[in-house]
Amino acid sequence: MHTDLVAALDIGGTKIAGALVDGHGRILHRAQRATPAQEDGETVMRAVEETVGELAGSPLWGRAGALGIGSAGPVDASTGTVSPVNVPGWRDFPLVRRVREAAGGLPVELIGDGVAITAAEHWQGAARGHDNALCMVVSTGVGGGLVLNGQLHAGPTGNAGHIGHISVDLDGDPCPCGARGCVERIASGPNIARRALENGWRPGPDGDTSAAAVAQAARSGDPVAVASFARAAQALAAGIAATATLVEIDIAVIGGGVGKAGDILFEPLRKALGSYATLSFVQRLTIVPAQMGTDAGLVGAAAAALARQTDTAAAV
Incomplete structure (x- = not known):
């Protein structure tokens, strides 16, 4: 059977997005539902099934050879289950099996x-x-992933590269994950805003206390806002340098809401990196903003499905 398309799902705490994607990463058909994140697991699954059903209603569906899922985590690709922190109704939820059933038996x-x-x-x-x-x-959290030797390195459970939970401050604040001084505890949007507020920053008349508002204040020269971003940049630099030292990466790409802060983040980040990435083999490491925008999750889920198809075809 000639398959030149894959289906993709991007499942998060806010929305469940679906798409049919071609071999060049172009989205040809879309479907979306709000995630009923606070409802029970079956209610969340119904929203997933409706999204898949809408994709299956497209005349292009018959050309899809596999389905890729990018899900909020933790995920366990070895068992096909998910336990997203922000979807309490799903704990060890058999997402792969349920999606395969909804998709008429497509490989997932x-x-x-x-x-x-x-x-x-x-x-x-x-x-x-x-x-x-x-x-x-x-963004709200700090996640990540690795490409090594030209291949996506997801690890056995699909969580490799989870840089948000590298500890960069031995005696730092307790992180909800159970460790201390994690990158996420210092560099995520809510933690940038929390730290600015604790140190005396006050929002404008609109009362906006988001990291984006802190970034705006930093651009206007507010020293507390500038310092909160500098601290986040230092944590990111330490985590990126540790990763580069461990596995020899030559580029770090930063996306998400906080990544959109621009120079307020990237200038102190590049400067701090110089203090941490000191060994000869990590000195050429570059840091750049992400390019893919809001469709990244869908396009990446499609890439994983296409890679699976290629592997399967090679094995046959």
């Missing part, structure tokens, strides 16, 4: 959302042409 490939975004940036975005890369998503 599951990866974490950080890995999915990495796959997209490597295939079509800022890490294109790089064989060894780290891609990070810095």
Whole structure:
């Protein structure tokens, strides 16, 4: 059977997006539902099934040879289950089996959302042409993924590259994950905003206390806002340098809401990197903003499905 398309799902705490994607990463058909994140697991699954059903209603569906899922994590690709922190109704939920049933038996490939975004940036975005890369998503949380030797390195469970939970401050604040001083505890959007507020920053008349508002204040020269971003940049630099030292990456790509802060983040980040990435083999490491935008999760899930198809075809 000639298959030149794959189906893709991007499942997060806010929305469940679906698409049919061709071999060049182009989205040909879309479907979307809001994630009923606070409902029970079956209600969440119904929204997934409706999204898949809408894709299956497209005349293009018959050309799809596999389905890729990028899901909020933790995921476990070895068992096909997911336990997303922000979807409490799903704990060890058999997502792969349920999606395969909804998709009429198509092969299903599951990866974490950080890995999915990495796959997209490597295939079509800022890490294109790089064989060894780290891609990070810095937003409500901090996630990531690795490309090593030209291949997506998801690890046995699909969570490899989860840089948000590298500890960069031995005596730092306890992180909800159970460790201390994690990159996420210092560099995520809510933590940038929390730190600014604790140190005396005050929002404008609109009362906006988001990291984007802190970034705006930093651009206007507010010293507390500038310092909160500098601290986040230092944590990111330490985590990126540790990763580069361990596995020899030559580019780090940063996306997510906080990544959109621009120079307020990237200037102190590049400066801090110089203090941490000191060994000869990591000195050429470059840091760039992500390019793929909001469709990264879908395009990356499609890339994983296409890679599975290629592997399967090669094995036959």
